[in-house]
Amino acid sequence: MSRARTQELRSRLAAVRAGIAAAAEAAGRDPTDVTLVVVTKTWPTSDIRRLLDLGVVDIAENRHQEAERKAAELADLGITWHFVGQVQSNKAVRIAAYADVVHSVDSVRVAQRLNSGAHRHDRSLDCLVQVSLDPGVHQDGRGGVAAADVAEVADAIAGAGLLRLVGVMGVAPLGADPHPAYEKLAAIGKQIQAVHGHASWVSAGMSGDFAAAISAGATHVRVGSAILGERPALR
Ligand SMILES: *Cc1c(COP(=O)(O)O)cnc(C)c1O
Numbered sequence: 190m191s192r193a194r195t196q197e198l199r200s201r202l203a204a205v206r207a208g209i210a211a212a213a214e215a216a217g218r219d220p221t222d223v224t225l226v227v228v229t230k231t232w233p234t235s236d237i238r239r240l241l242d243l244g245v246v247d248i249a250e251n252r253h254q255e256a257e258r259k260a261a262e263l264a265d266l267g268i269t270w271h272f273v274g275q276v277q278s279n280k281a282v283r284i285a286a287y288a289d290v291v292h293s294v295d296s297v298r299v300a301q302r303l304n305s306g307a308h309r310h311d312r313s314l315d316c317l318v319q320v321s322l323d324p325g326v327h328q329d330g331r332g333g334v335a336a337a338d339v340a341e342v343a344d345a346i347a348g349a350g351l352l353r354l355v356g357v358m359g360v361a362p363l364g365a366d367p368h369p370a371y372e373k374l375a376a377i378g379k380q381i382q383a384v385h386g387h388a389s390w391v392s393a394g395m396s397g398d399f400a401a402a403i404s405a406g407a408t409h410v411r412v413g414s415a416i417l418g419e420r421p422a423l424r
Pocket of ligand 1: 395415
């Protein structure tokens with residue numbers, strides 16, 4: 190394994206951790222209340238092994254096939270696997286085989302399919318409702334449930350025997366100030382938590398905007414390129 194790559198990941202990871210701590214302190218929050226989830230999509234499992242050595246246990250992927258392959262290759266290493274991409278309902282049963290947390294539940298149907306998968310594989314899953322933060326209607330397919338429908342999907346997760354509702358997730362709209370979007374997400378999260386007491390997670394913020402997300406109340410930030418580098422062009 191390349192030592193130069195290990196050093197690179199070590200220093201970028203340290204910088205992101207410092208940035209998270211600074212943003213939390215600036216917001217009067219305890220840095221340990223913010224969990225870093227490292228998004229490793231497109232990067233090889235050798236990088237995930239390096240991250241494990243550097244103390245990262247929360248790893249996220251956004252495509253089923255890639256996630257399934259990596260989870261199989263890295264089984265039994267104590268990784269918590271987060272799935273953050275759109276869940277196609279015909280893949281949900283298989284995603285339930287390896288994912289520990291699914292951030293991107295965006296319909297009642299997906300919740301039901303994940304629950305069937307959890308039954309089939311004899312496991313339980315932590316789930317978040319992905320909330321659309323796009324102004325207007327879902328025009329660009331970044332996914333998520335309209336604010337008006339979040340409660341229905343949350344109830345479906347909470348009512349499914351093997352799913353545990355842990356909170357809400359959002360992706361800020363492209364090319365706009367992320368702050369109002371993350372404030373809106375945090376407010377929706379509070380409404381959900383008022384009904385479902387342990388649904389306390391707010392999964393928000395990526396490489397470019399995690400500080401804004403933390404100031405709005407994010408409990409989990411999903412950071413990829415700031416740690417691993419710019420991704421090769423999408424295949
Ligand atoms: C890729 C991805 C991230 C991380 O994005 P970076 O800009 O590389 O930090 C976060 N969340 C989701 C849903 C993603 O697909």
